[in-house]
Amino acid sequence: MENGLTEGMPAKDRQFVTALARGLDILRAFHAGEGMLGNQEIAHRTGLPKPTVARLTHTLTELGYLNYIRRFRKYELGASVLALGYAAISSMDVRRASRQPLEQLAHALNASTALGGRDRHSMIYLEACRGPSVVAITHDVGTRVPMASTAMGRAYLFSLPDVDRNKQIDAIRRRWRDDWTKVKTGLDRSFKELADRGFCVTWGEWLxxxxxxxxxxxxxxxxxxxxxxxxxxxYQISRDRLEADWGPRLVKVARDIRTGMAAQPSTATAPIAPVRPMTNGNGARPPIAAMARR
DNA sequence: CTGGTACAGTTATACTCCTC
DNA sequence: GAGGAGTATAACTGTACCAG
Incomplete structure (x- = not known):
C-alpha cells in the first residue's frame, strides 16, 4: 500500500519500524488551525486502515500525544507534541544565529523573513520575523510551505548533494505530475539564478x-x-527591486548567520558553510529533466 | 455513519550462531 | 566487537462484522 510514510522509502529496510512511522504519520495528519480529527478523517489522510488508526490514536492518547474529546468523539494534538517541538527548536544553533539578522532584515525591508528546514517534501519555518507594518499572509514558526514552488524550497533544493536533490525532485515530479512541466521550468530558472547570483526569486508561483x-x-x-x-x-514591491536589492541583502544575511554560527559555542551542529553551485563535472549544472530521470 | 473488535494471515523483532 | 544469516515467535495488519 502506498501512503504518506512509504512514499520515497526503500522497498525493504530492516531498520525501518513501520508501526512507529505510522504513529508519526497520524500526528502529521493534524495541521495548524484545523482543530480536531476523527479516526475516519485520519484514516483518509494517512491512507491507513481504520482499525490501525484506532489502535494508534488510542496509544498516542495514552502517551499524551493526542487528547480525546469525548463530546465530539475526535482527537486533537496533546501537550507532549508541543514539548517535543519546543525541545527540537530550542536546541538549534542555526535558529539562534538567524534570529537577529532576520529580524533586522524584516524591519529594513518591511517584509516577512524566515529560516526554514526540510519537512519531508515541504519546508517548515524554524524562525519567522515580520517588518513593522508589513501586510502579508501570516506565517509563523511551524508553518509548512511547498518545496517546489517557493524561493525558500528551491534554495534548499539547490544546496543539497546531487543524490539527495534527485530524490527530492523525483518525489516532487510524482506529486506534481499534472503540472510537472510548469514546476520544472520554475526549478530550472531558480537553479540558474542561484548558480549565477546566490539567490532565487519567485513571483506568485505558490500563492x-x-x-x-x-x-x-x-x-x-x-x-x-x-x-x-x-x-x-x-503589490508592495517591484520585481526589479526584489532582484537588485532584496536578493543581495538576503545573501548577506545568510553570510551573517554563518558567521554567527561559527562565533557562538555550538551545542550540536557543525558550522554552516557557503553553498557553492553544484556541477555535473564539466562545470554545468545538470538540467532538471536529467536530474529527475534515474 | 462512525468507532470498535475478533481473528487469521503477515510481518517485524529478538535471539543465536557464525564470520570477519 | 560488529555485523550478517537463519529462525522462532511476538506484534501488527486488514477484512469482516457488530454496536451505538
Missing part, C-alpha cells in the same frame, strides 16, 4: 499574491541544510 527571494544555507559536514527567505505581497 498568486506573494513574491519572495530565497538563499540556501548548509552545514560544512553536508548535513542539515536550511534556507532563508524574504517575502511580501506582490
Amino acid at each position: 498568486p499574491e506573494l513574491c519572495g527571494v530565497g538563499v540556501p544555507l548548509r552545514n560544512t559536514d553536508g548535513t542539515a541544510a536550511y534556507a532563508v527567505n524574504a517575502s511580501a505581497p506582490i
